[in-house]
């Protein structure tokens with residue numbers, strides 16, 4: 001089992017709020033401490049995709065957020081931070097964390113991180129991970145990709161980030177949308193250094209045949 005750690009999760013305005021929900025749930029349920037930051041657009045997409053209307057007031061949003069994550073009793077381990085709060089602990093390299101994921105990561109946030117434009121807390125905390133050589137996982141969701149997106153992904157990878165597109169695999173015979181979400185969430189957790197049952201190892205074709213015969 002992974003030692004208990006501290007992780008930052010940035011949630012931005014790309015499609016894919018359920019990925020963030022699953023990762024937050026897994027981190028909190030396994031006892032990790034989490035700082036979560038949601039961009040203004042991240043809140044909009046959360047409303048569109050999950051019907052959760054947050055206000056941007058981090059104190060007022062904590063309980064609805066915990067409810068959404070499905071961990072109502074994890075309030076002592078989850079801190080919500082405002083996206084403009086660049087004085088938050090995770091904005092400084094002197095504050096130890098085990099890493100950060102930006103999930104989902106919009107093209108805009110990807111571009112700002114890749115180019116060191118740290119105007120808000122999400123970009124600043126990501127910048128801190130890069131300069132401190134900590135784990136940074138970016139989960140972009142866009143299609144098709146422009147040359148600008150591709151160049152920004154290359155720049156982020158060259159600077160040390162893991163670019164992990166939200167592209168679920170179908171070779172584990174998924175039955176539900178949540179199964180697909182889990183394939184991406186499990187990979188993100190793995191790259192954060194967190195062991196999780198969501199990461200299903202490929203055991204060869206035998207496994208697929210078995211799953212299909214049981215379906």
Ligand SMILES: Cc1cc2nc3c(=O)[nH]c(=O)nc-3n(C[C@H](O)[C@H](O)[C@H](O)COP(=O)(O)O)c2cc1C
Pocket residue numbers: 011012013014015039040041042044045048105106107108109110141142
């Ligand atoms: C419903 C909805 C879905 C969106 N999906 C995406 C997406 O998948 N990828 C993306 O890069 N931007 C997407 N956007 C646009 C971003 O939210 C927008 O560019 C925003 O400025 C990003 O801001 P942020 O990086 O501060 O979160 C979407 C917007 C909305 C309202």
